[in-house]
Amino acid sequence: MPTVFEVKVGRVGNSLKITLPKPACDGFDLKVGDTLVITVMDEAIEVKKKTGSYSNT
Structure with missing residues (x-):
């Protein structure tokens, strides 16, 4: 849960x-100083810790 x-x-x-x-x-x-990746969806915001390389595809 x-x-x-x-x-x-x-x-x-x-x-x-x-x-x-x-x-x-x-x-x-x-x-402090970590990078977060934020994904905005219709009714939600997803926040993930950036690890390694990230591609916005």
């Missing part, structure tokens, strides 16, 4: 931001 987090959207300049909860970061071993 997936783990669900509820977060608020904030503003940074002209952009919007969300903060990833610590348990989510720990689960993927995310560190």
Whole structure:
């Protein structure tokens, strides 16, 4: 069963931001400076940690 987090959207300049909860970061071993790949779908946003090379095909 997936783990669900509820977060608020904030503003940074002209952009919007969300903060990833610590348990989510720990689960993927995310560190400051890591690159994430964001895929926008009809009703969802998928976020994955970039590993190795990535192709947008």
